[in-house]
Amino acid sequence: MNDRRTNARPPREEAPQPAVHSWFPPRGPRVYHARLNRGKPQVIRVPVLAAQPRAVSIRVERLPIRVRSFTFDPAAPADRCAEGTKPHARHDSNCKTSRPPARTGSTPIRPPGDVVKLGDRLNYLLQPSLEVLLAERSLEFPFRPFSYQMEGVAFLYPRHAAILADEMGLGKTMQAITAVRLLLRCGEARRILLVCPKPLVTNWRREFEQWAPEVPLMVVEGDAARRRWQWQSADVPVRIANYELLCRDRDLLDGLSDGETDSAQRRADPLAFDLVILDESQRIKNRRSTTSQVCRAVRRRRSWALTGTPVENSGEDLVGIFEFLAPGYLNADMKPRRMGRAVSDYVLRRTKEQVLADLPPKLMRDAELELTPEQRDTYQMAEDEGVLKLSSMGGEMTIQHVFELVLRLKQICNFDPATGASAKLSRLEADLDEVARSGRKAIVFSQWVATLRELSRRLSSFGPLEYHGRIPQRQRDGVLARFRDDPDRHVLLMSYGAGGVGLNLQFAGYVFLFDRWWNPAVEDQAINRAHRIGAAGPVTVTRMLMVETIEQRIENVLQQKRELFETIFSGTRPDRNLGMTREEIFGLFELRYPRAA
Amino acid sequence: MPIDLGRQQLRTNPCEPAVSGETGPPRSATQVETSEQPEPRPHTRRERGIEAVGFLTVVEHAEHGLFGGYLVLNPAGRPLEFHCTTPIRPSRAQQILYGPTLRPFLHGEQIGRTLLEKARKPVAAVLVDQRDTLALSEHVDTPVLLLTGDDSGGGAHHEGLVDLAVGDQCLRIEPDCANDAHTIAEQLAVWARRVDLHEPFERIRQAIEEARKSSQ
Numbered sequence: 001m002n003d004r005r006t007n008a009r010p011p012r013e014e015a016p017q018p019a020v021h022s023w024f025p026p027r028g029p030r031v032y033h034a035r036l037n038r039g040k041p042q043v044i045r046v047p048v049l050a051a052q053p054r055a056v057s058i059r060v061e062r063l064p065i066r067v068r069s070f071t072f073d074p075a076a077p078a079d080r081c082a083e084g085t086k087p088h089a090r091h092d093s094n095c096k097t098s099r100p101p102a103r104t105g106s107t108p109i110r111p112p113g114d115v116v117k118l119g120d121r122l123n124y125l126l127q128p129s130l131e132v133l134l135a136e137r138s139l140e141f142p143f144r145p146f147s148y149q150m151e152g153v154a155f156l157y158p159r160h161a162a163i164l165a166d167e168m169g170l171g172k173t174m175q176a177i178t179a180v181r182l183l184l185r186c187g188e189a190r191r192i193l194l195v196c197p198k199p200l201v202t203n204w205r206r207e208f209e210q211w212a213p214e215v216p217l218m219v220v221e222g223d224a225a226r227r228r229w230q231w232q233s234a235d236v237p238v239r240i241a242n243y244e245l246l247c248r249d250r251d252l253l254d255g256l257s258d259g260e261t262d263s264a265q266r267r268a269d270p271l272a273f274d275l276v277i278l279d280e281s282q283r284i285k286n287r288r289s290t291t292s293q294v295c296r297a298v299r300r301r302r303s304w305a306l307t308g309t310p311v312e313n314s315g316e317d318l319v320g321i322f323e324f325l326a327p328g329y330l331n332a333d334m335k336p337r338r339m340g341r342a343v344s345d346y347v348l349r350r351t352k353e354q355v356l357a358d359l360p361p362k363l364m365r366d367a368e369l370e371l372t373p374e375q376r377d378t379y380q381m382a383e384d385e386g387v388l389k390l391s392s393m394g395g396e397m398t399i400q401h402v403f404e405l406v407l408r409l410k411q412i413c414n415f416d417p418a419t420g421a422s423a424k425l426s427r428l429e430a431d432l433d434e435v436a437r438s439g440r441k442a443i444v445f446s447q448w449v450a451t452l453r454e455l456s457r458r459l460s461s462f463g464p465l466e467y468h469g470r471i472p473q474r475q476r477d478g479v480l481a482r483f484r485d486d487p488d489r490h491v492l493l494m495s496y497g498a499g500g501v502g503l504n505l506q507f508a509g510y511v512f513l514f515d516r517w518w519n520p521a522v523e524d525q526a527i528n529r530a531h532r533i534g535a536a537g538p539v540t541v542t543r544m545l546m547v548e549t550i551e552q553r554i555e556n557v558l559q560q561k562r563e564l565f566e567t568i569f570s571g572t573r574p575d576r577n578l579g580m581t582r583e584e585i586f587g588l589f590e591l592r593y594p595r596a597a
Numbered sequence: 598m599p600i601d602l603g604r605q606q607l608r609t610n611p612c613e614p615a616v617s618g619e620t621g622p623p624r625s626a627t628q629v630e631t632s633e634q635p636e637p638r639p640h641t642r643r644e645r646g647i648e649a650v651g652f653l654t655v656v657e658h659a660e661h662g663l664f665g666g667y668l669v670l671n672p673a674g675r676p677l678e679f680h681c682t683t684p685i686r687p688s689r690a691q692q693i694l695y696g697p698t699l700r701p702f703l704h705g706e707q708i709g710r711t712l713l714e715k716a717r718k719p720v721a722a723v724l725v726d727q728r729d730t731l732a733l734s735e736h737v738d739t740p741v742l743l744l745t746g747d748d749s750g751g752g753a754h755h756e757g758l759v760d761l762a763v764g765d766q767c768l769r770i771e772p773d774c775a776n777d778a779h780t781i782a783e784q785l786a787v788w789a790r791r792v793d794l795h796e797p798f799e800r801i802r803q804a805i806e807e808a809r810k811s812s813q
Contacts, residue, residue, distance in 0.1 A: 069678065
């Protein structure tokens with residue numbers, strides 16, 4: 001061991017006595033001796049040079065801030081013009097109304113995507129909520145709107161081009177009317193044209209009376225002279241016209257003020273509109289149709305489209321509607337996903353599942369039935385003969401020929417023409433018996449008037465009412481009123497064409513689809529006559545389908561096509577709005593579409 | 598000839614007056630100025646009016662720092678002016694040296710005072726929704742009131758402040774500024790009956806976010 005003490009400095013007066021230390025191996029026992037010297041410790045002075053202290057100053061500066069400032073004109077058009085547009089008569093003082101309380105909701109009005117200047121965008125974002133705007137203008141409602149409906153109004157109100165594509169039954173009509181009301185009250189619109197299918201004109205008039213009783217409106221109708229006067233009349237802010245009438249008055253609408261673009265001239269033009277709304281706008285999906293061309297030709301500043309089915313068969317349907325909203329913005333070559341991104345700021349689409357937690361459930365039942373023996377014999381014979389005939393036609397075969405066979409077979413699925421046997425009718429009678437005994441009401445849909453007439457005859461014990469194309473227009477409202485009010489009327493027989501859109505039949509708890517339409521979207525529209533806001537309870541929908549027939553083959557094809565809608569309108573469930581192509585219709589009989597023809 | 602509503606012709610001014618409406622000039626926003634060195638403009642009691650109220654908030658962004666926004670509203674809740682700052686981020690030295698007083702310094706003196714100095718419209722009061730921003734009251738003559746979430750107290754965080762009941766909404770104010778408290782409360786009570794006093798702060802936050810995105 002190397003002891004440190006052996007290194008201690010020895011006292012000066014004595015010679016050091018180092019310890020003997022060897023590392024050679026000892027030859028025998030060896031003793032180590034260490035001697036500790038007890039001398040006086042020596043003091044060593046070490047100078048410590050302390051550094052001169054220095055002060056270090058840290059300057060804490062104001063952080064550099066830039067300020068962006070915006071000023072706004074608080075005197076909105078609303079504030080200046082509201083007095084000029086309100087109180088036009090028809091307000092029903094007895095109407096039980098509710099004002100949306102400004103403090104119970106806060107729906108912001110967000111800037112549309114095509115507003116690009118920051119100052120303009122901030123002008124939207126910094127405005128009070130829609131509820132405050134409505135309360136400010138004393139706009140009252142017969143019922144308190146749902147929050148999603150307020151969002152719909154806030155979507156439409158600032159937009160010059162928009163599609164409100166809510167699922168049927170969510171109240172597109174009310175949302176459009178409220179947005180119209182706000183535009184009128186704010187002085188941002190003074191002449192508005194609403195175009196809808198003819199059967200819906202009375203429905204729109206009724207809805208306006210309910211949701212905007214102070215807004216004067218005019219239904220364009222009557223002979224040519226009367227219509228000319230109606231089109232040119234300046235003192236009515238809202239006009240309602242049907243598509244067919246608009247097409248008839250095309251020359252009249254085109255006749256005046258061609259080439260006028262100056263705003264002063266347009267103000268003087270009685271046929272220029274601040275807003276044109278197309279209800280059921282899928283009517284213009286075909287860009288080459290007369291209806292589409294006429295609608296696009298109407299002079300206007302804002303264009304809104306209302307539809308629950310913006311895409312029925314393909315993305316081209318949406319392109320057709322956009323030709324009205326913003327010509328050239330979409331083209332048919334766009335991939336669905338890209339098209340979806342492009343339209344996202346223009347289209348508002350909500351489904352019932354998304355927004356109506358309280359809506360009664362819709363119970364879907366697929367009644368898959370076997371043909372009766374009589375029907376099976378007739379069906380088999382008709383199909384065999386039909387396919388042979390089509391095959392023999394070769395290149396002369398057209399889509400019409402295939403359609404004829406499909407329709408023939410579907411009719412046999414309803415009734416055997418020879419014997420009248422019907423598996424569907426047997427099932428329907430059993431179900432209706434239960435419906436009637438429980439005091440409920442049911443709607444039965446078919447695509448054929450003949451089928452509805454036959455059903456009417458054979459279901460007479462249920463007091464059926466008919467609503468289809470052969471019922472005169474003037475009688476239709478009465479039919480619906482009787483169905484609603486007469487407790488002995490349990491069944492309404494309705495065609496898809498006449499009763500598919502716009503009607504409110506939420507008092508019916510049962511819907512039967514006696515035969516299936518080509519396009520599930522049309523079926524959905526029919527179902528939603530009953531399953532909509534105001535429905536008192538669950539709505540039971542029974543879809544009748546004959547197994548191993550053309551009906552089942554069609555259903556299988558449509559089943560595979562429901563993803564396109566989801567791709568375009570991501571976030572909403574797959575729509576049932578996909579029809580069939582020509583190739584698919586030929587494929588029902590394993591025939592090839594003759595392209596050369 | 599039909600009006601072509603092609604995309605290129607869609608308006609950029611959201612409140613452009615209607616074709617047929619004699620509605621005067623459009624309700625558009627005007628960007629007034631952008632400056633690094635604002636001219637100080639004191640807010641004196643003489644300038645104060647009851648026709649406008651200011652709302653001031655500071656938004657903390659994890660990546661960029663603190664953004665301030667100041668919105669002046671008329672009694673109908675309509676915007677008259679909006680001012681927002683570019684983000685600021687204190688240095689490490691400032692964080693050490695200011696310690697717990699850093700946030701009141703940034704919110705009140707740095708951001709709040711700068712924004713109020715840029716405003717043109719005198720306001721009856723400035724409402725803030727953060728306690729730190731209440732420090733602004735040391736730098737301006739305009740009453741600065743803290744809008745709290747409820748009227749049930751507020752705990753230690755609001756110690757030393759004077760309560761002002763305005764309708765069903767609760768405001769707090771520094772004791773030194775409480776002289777005009779009742780007058781201010783009466784003025785604001787009119788607003789509080791019609792609008793939620795918290796709501797304009799949400800507008801400011803959205804506007805700050807919009808401005809931030811536009812500058813990227």
